[in-house]
Amino acid sequence: MQPETFDMAGAEALHPEWQRDDHILARLAQNAAEYPDQVALRERDWGIWQEYTWRDYLTAVTEFAAGLEARGVKPGDVVMVIGDNRPNLYFGMLGAACLRAIPSPAYADAPTEELAAQMEREAIHVAIAEDQEQVDKMQEVRERYPALDLIIYDDPRGLEGREPPGVVGFAAIRAEGAARLKAEPGLADDLLRRPSVHDVVVLMHSSGTTGAPKGIPLKHGHVLSGVRNAAAAGYFQQGEVHMAYLPMAWVGDFIFSIGAATELRFTVNIPEAQETAMHDLREIAPTLYFAAPRAWSAMLTRVQVGIAETTGVKRWLYNWFMPRAMAAERAKLDGKPVNGGAMRWLGEILIYGPLRDQLGLGRVKRAYTAGEAIGEDVFLWFRALGLNLRQFYGQTENCALAVAQQPEDISLTTVGRPFPGVEMKIDDQGEILLRGDNIFDGYFQNPKASAEALQDGWLHTGDAGQIEPDGQLVVLGRVSEVVAKRDGTRFIPTYIENRLKFSAYVRDAAVIGKDRDMLVAIVSIDFQAVGQWAQEHGVSYTSYAELSQAPRVYELIEQEIAAVNAHLPHGLSIARFVNLHKEFDPDDGEVTRTRKLKRNVIDDRYGPIIEALNDGATEIDFKAQITYENGQTGSLDRVLRLADVKGAG
Structure with missing residues (x-):
């Protein structure tokens, strides 16, 4: 937490090389100044893509910040954010960060008892909710946790004009903020000067497999260090087209959709709904795509079901080309020479290219998977399809960016080498240890857990692993398991x-x-x-x-x-x-x-x-x-x- 008496000197001592003004809000302001009309974010709403330029993005953030401050939000306050991916929820998170408050995203499907427990642990008084469903949930939470003073909603359907006490629309908060900015010249610049690279920009949470989830505060400097390390390794590139569909409570969404997006000027695309994400993916045609192994597996299953139901010729072509392409990929992994030649070219025209296009992956240059081991057949199938699918390894505590496979180092058993700026070793108990500026500085109000996780500057990941002779990491599982x-x-x-x-x-x-x-x-x-x-x-x-x-x-x-x-x-x-x-x-x-x-x-x-x-x-x-x-x-x-x-x- 970072109360008004926040020990800035102590924070700076942890990362003396960080520059105070090098934070995510500064990157946003720079983008708005240098590329004001470039599209930063798009959302499909009622079938139509609504676009927000970098100028629009900055305006929304500062107006919301000014309105939020008028409602009493102060530095160090924790603000819950709950719902599916929506522009206003992203604007709201960065608006809170302008005030040096801390956005704390929660899973959209979390039950009221979990949400109430999170609010109690983090002394939350303000929540930003996506729609009426989430507002209703917040109202139930308020019965258990009456300290929830203000609920801000995004989608006005079912709410506008009928708000219960303590519930107000996002648009109304923005309007209040816009009025303040007009009446107080210099306030917008002041809001952007307040944050520091040492401030907590988001409060994530552990999975809670063995008890209550632990709060994981990530600072601006942690996030930007992780993104820059990944970019130096070629993991991200400037101007990526990205689809924001992962849960906002998962660290990967914040890193991709806010951290990397502001640092590298991504165009972030938000599907209309979770149910339409795969359909919208084809229209978005991203250049960067991440999915967990089970999502890749589900995509493959969908293709296999479709092939089983298609005509004889299409099925024959698929069954002729795909096994051969997979065999070629397997041979590559085994270090054997592969001659693609005319058959690969023909397969690209008849099967591989059309399938990638149908899945929405036709423009993907960087495809990644992480979170757990991926099935060999699934991994080989997508690589056979022509995607350079790679595995990476990371945790919330290290901004999800620590180790990844390089295009030339693909393996079924390893997850790659550390990014530039990240050190890795295995201790005597076989635990993976990591060190770098992307590593968090300790758990939220939990010094005991912090002392266990961070020792002598190294993060004890809790994962068992081994380093292969070529320097690649093999993750075996949790040490505790x-x-x-x-x-x-x-x-x-x-x-x-x-x-x-x-x-x-x-x-x-x-x-x-x-x-x-x-x-x-x-x-x-x-x-x-x-x-x-x-x-x-x-x-x-x-x-x-x-x-x-x-x-x-x-x-x-x-x-x-x-x-x-x-x-x-x-x-x-x-x-x-x-x-x-x-x-x-x-x-x-x-x-x-x-x-x-x-x-x-x-x-x-x-x-x-x-x-x-x-x-x-x-x-x-x-x-x-x-x-x-x-x-x-x-x-x-x-x-x-x-x-x-x-x-x-």
């Missing part, structure tokens, strides 16, 4: 789970085996992919639960698990599994908003299933807890099959 079977055989559940999720048919998986004689898995099938498979193979079903328990679906998942077992060390094969009747759900507390498993919840909730798997039972009558859309809970009795994996050893 290294466990052992009863016989002492050590393993990392996440490592095995990620490989299970390489299958298009597996949405989520939990591997259990700590202090037990064997490994077992709880599997959540991918409804779309398995549903398509069932249609092709004559398996009838009426619901997710029914599909998951179909005998032939069990055979399918057993084959997928056996394929993973074939590549696991002896003694670490998955011996038995169950197809769960549902997906793991963040609203049920089983996974975080970024879909990381909460193992304590899984162990507790599915304890009877775990015991039955280990006892050799063939089925279990399980009382399933469910959460309805209105937040109420209930239960259903389900009979779940428990199955062996043939050949597991």
